[in-house]
Amino acid sequence: MEVVVCVKRVPATAGKITLTEDEVDTKFLSFAVSPHEECAVEEAVRLVEAHGGSSTVLTLGPAEAADQLRDALAMGIGEAVLLETDGTEWDAVATARAISDAVSARREQGRGLDLLLFGNESADTGDFQVGVRVAHALDLPCVTGVKALQIADGRAVAKRQVGSGWEVFEVDLPAVLTIKEGINLPRYPSVPGRLRAKKKEIERIVPERRPAGPERLRLHLPPEQERGVQILGTGPEAAPKVVEILREIGVMAQ
Amino acid sequence: MILVFVEHEAGVPLATSLESLTLGRRLSKVMGLPLHASVAGDGARGVAGALGAYGASAVHAVEDPRIADYAPTAWARALAQVAEAGDARVALAAATDRGSEVMAHVAAIAGLPLAASCVAVAAGDPFVVTRQRFGGSLLEDARIDAGLKLLTVAPYAVPPEEVEPAVEPEIRTVAPDLMEGDLRVRLTGREAADDGRVSLSDARVVVGGGRGVGSADGFRSLEELAGLLGGAVGVSRAVTSLGWRPHAEQVGQTGARIAPDLYIACGISGAIQHMVGCKGAKRILAINTDAEAPIMAKADYAVVGDLRGVLAAVIEEIRRLGSS
Numbered sequence: 085m086e087v088v089v090c091v092k093r094v095p096a097t098a099g100k101i102t103l104t105e106d107e108v109d110t111k112f113l114s115f116a117v118s119p120h121e122e123c124a125v126e127e128a129v130r131l132v133e134a135h136g137g138s139s140t141v142l143t144l145g146p147a148e149a150a151d152q153l154r155d156a157l158a159m160g161i162g163e164a165v166l167l168e169t170d171g172t173e174w175d176a177v178a179t180a181r182a183i184s185d186a187v188s189a190r191r192e193q194g195r196g197l198d199l200l201l202f203g204n205e206s207a208d209t210g211d212f213q214v215g216v217r218v219a220h221a222l223d224l225p226c227v228t229g230v231k232a233l234q235i236a237d238g239r240a241v242a243k244r245q246v247g248s249g250w251e252v253f254e255v256d257l258p259a260v261l262t263i264k265e266g267i268n269l270p271r272y273p274s275v276p277g278r279l280r281a282k283k284k285e286i287e288r289i290v291p292e293r294r295p296a297g298p299e300r301l302r303l304h305l306p307p308e309q310e311r312g313v314q315i316l317g318t319g320p321e322a323a324p325k326v327v328e329i330l331r332e333i334g335v336m337a338q
Numbered sequence: 339m340i341l342v343f344v345e346h347e348a349g350v351p352l353a354t355s356l357e358s359l360t361l362g363r364r365l366s367k368v369m370g371l372p373l374h375a376s377v378a379g380d381g382a383r384g385v386a387g388a389l390g391a392y393g394a395s396a397v398h399a400v401e402d403p404r405i406a407d408y409a410p411t412a413w414a415r416a417l418a419q420v421a422e423a424g425d426a427r428v429a430l431a432a433a434t435d436r437g438s439e440v441m442a443h444v445a446a447i448a449g450l451p452l453a454a455s456c457v458a459v460a461a462g463d464p465f466v467v468t469r470q471r472f473g474g475s476l477l478e479d480a481r482i483d484a485g486l487k488l489l490t491v492a493p494y495a496v497p498p499e500e501v502e503p504a505v506e507p508e509i510r511t512v513a514p515d516l517m518e519g520d521l522r523v524r525l526t527g528r529e530a531a532d533d534g535r536v537s538l539s540d541a542r543v544v545v546g547g548g549r550g551v552g553s554a555d556g557f558r559s560l561e562e563l564a565g566l567l568g569g570a571v572g573v574s575r576a577v578t579s580l581g582w583r584p585h586a587e588q589v590g591q592t593g594a595r596i597a598p599d600l601y602i603a604c605g606i607s608g609a610i611q612h613m614v615g616c617k618g619a620k621r622i623l624a625i626n627t628d629a630e631a632p633i634m635a636k637a638d639y640a641v642v643g644d645l646r647g648v649l650a651a652v653i654e655e656i657r658r659l660g661s662s
């Protein structure tokens with residue numbers, strides 16, 4: 085089983101986002117990949133553990149995105165590819181083209197491909213499309229939003245969650261799957277895993293940027309929803325006040 | 339034309355599709371173009387009548403027994419063909435799982451950019467959309483230059499508006515010209531959810547628990563309160579990452595979006611990725627030991643204190659009132 089998984093380096097902040105002139109201010113931020121992609125990485129590692137073969141993590145981003153590749157290597161991914169940019173933002177069309185070119189090139193070099201995994205959407209731009217575009221470029225079937233997966237006999241049974249339960253899709257491999265958080269619980273990398281990851285060689289490719297739009301004009305913060313908090317009290321003594329509010333809102337069973 | 343992809347369940351259009359249709363109608367007015375809808379799947383033409391109330395003058399019903407059930411690529415192929423045949427200037431869908439997926443396929447088939455999760459559109463020259471990033475914690479204005487503009491519409495961004503009087507849409511049958519590869523991905527089965535609990539997205543009350551709950555066991559009191567109020571339990575990502583609760587209960591950017599009458603957030607700090615999931619709540623009550631926690635500023639009501647003591651007292655008070 086040959087698995088390639090694509091991740092994207094994004095700024096991670098739990099607090100308020102602040103903006104510089106035209107960018108998210110990342111001076112005080114750490115970076116991560118989206119939770120969906122973390123689960124895609126975990127899934128790739130598990131698939132190779134279960135079926136043998138090898139896994140590769142791929143990202144398009146600045147040189148610093150090597151950190152995110154090393155995180156994936158530390159979790160147990162075998163190889164890493166960096167499609168290195170100068171740090172400017174790439175749109176989904178350009179990103180998908182660079183990724184498909186890189187994957188095609190690998191296949192031309194005789195590397196197998198059974199599964200190409202993506203996150204359902206990236207954490208920053210949330211375009212919901214890079215995986216689908218790559219599937220078209222490579223003429224592969226694609227199931228999105230996968231939250232349960234079984235592989236047997238060259239086929240994937242992929243399920244996704246809907247309000248009333250699950251939808252099931254069956255596709256032949258090779259296939260593109262976009263993964264949703266919840267499919268698994270990603271492992272914490274072990275210390276030896278981290279040490280090994282540090283020493284691994286990362287393959288670097290410099291793709292050509294061909295923007296296709298939409299063209300970003302400006303970023304701005306959504307209007308703050310000021311709810312004007314009313315403090316009901318401190319500790320258990322606040323209970324009667326809380327229940328009064330529950331009645332007022334009309335959520336108490338009568 | 340302005341073309342809207344409409345999703346439906348057993349012949350009833352989804353509310354999110356009516357939102358897209360409403361945005362589509364605004365664009366059709368500004369751009370002076372007719373508003374059409376495209377519907378696929380079993381019972382497609384049955385949906386037409388309901389769409390007239392939202393101003394659709396024509397409904398393209400995709401009828402092909404091979405793709406009567408959901409088939410993302412094939413449905414997208416049909417939509418792309420309707421758009422091309424009718425020289426559509428804008429094609430849009432709700433940013434739901436299916437809407438986002440179908441539009442991504444349309445974009446890939448047509449080789450055009452796609453603006454995802456839009457909340458507003460200024461249909462001038464240039465054509466500028468405002469779209470969500472970071473799950474909605476940040477907005478972006480972006481221009482689209484393609485002849486056919488493709489976009490998805492963020493849920494709740496455009497309240498559905500009916501037209502007076504309703505129009506009687508013309509129904510046109512679409513027999514799509516499918517390629518072999520389009521049929522590779524089709525819905526092959528459905529499985530029911532395995533529990534009969536109140537679903538998060540429908541619950542009128544959600545009792546949310548975060549890292550402050552302290553352990554998987556700690557959720558008993560949250561479940562009890564949710565039970566008393568006929569609600570559901572929701573959690574933060576800290577909780578699912580620790581394996582205390584299943585991911586199906588996670589609220590936020592990579593979890594469920596909820597819109598209950600009341601969200602009771604216990605031991606949750608209020609990270610932006612969590613808040614984008616619960617900002618649809620009519621009221622938020624936060625219970626937190628830290629009066630300075632970010633959630634305190636984003637709530638309507640707050641209790642400062644240990645959630646264990648507060649919940650126990652609230653539960654006791656509800657029971658006391660119930661038995662008197």
Ligand SMILES: Cc1cc2nc3c(=O)[nH]c(=O)nc-3n(C[C@H](O)[C@H](O)[C@H](O)COP(=O)(O)OP(=O)(O)OC[C@H]3O[C@@H](n4cnc5c(N)ncnc54)[C@H](O)[C@@H]3O)c2cc1C
Pocket residue numbers: 096097098116117118119207547548549550551573574575576577588589590591592593604605606607608609610611612615625626627628631643644645646
């Ligand atoms: C791309 C991305 C996507 C994400 N998606 C999501 C998502 O979908 N959903 C989500 O929730 N998070 C998401 N996160 C994670 C998010 O940033 C936060 O890390 C997470 O929400 C924190 O969970 P928490 O509030 O439970 O924990 P903490 O931030 O650790 O907060 C715990 C709170 O509990 C309080 N507390 C402690 N003990 C008690 C007590 N005894 N009684 C009362 N209060 C107490 C503390 O004061 C504190 O405020 C995402 C992050 C990223 C980067």
Ligand SMILES: Nc1ncnc2c1ncn2[C@@H]1O[C@H](COP(=O)(O)O)[C@@H](O)[C@H]1O
Pocket residue numbers: 090091092093118120121142143144145176179201202203204205206207209210211212213214215
């Ligand atoms: N720059 C990138 N490098 C590698 N993979 C990416 C990149 N951008 C997006 N992806 C992948 O495509 C998925 C969907 O991204 P998006 O279409 O931006 O929502 C992400 O979850 C990643 O798996």
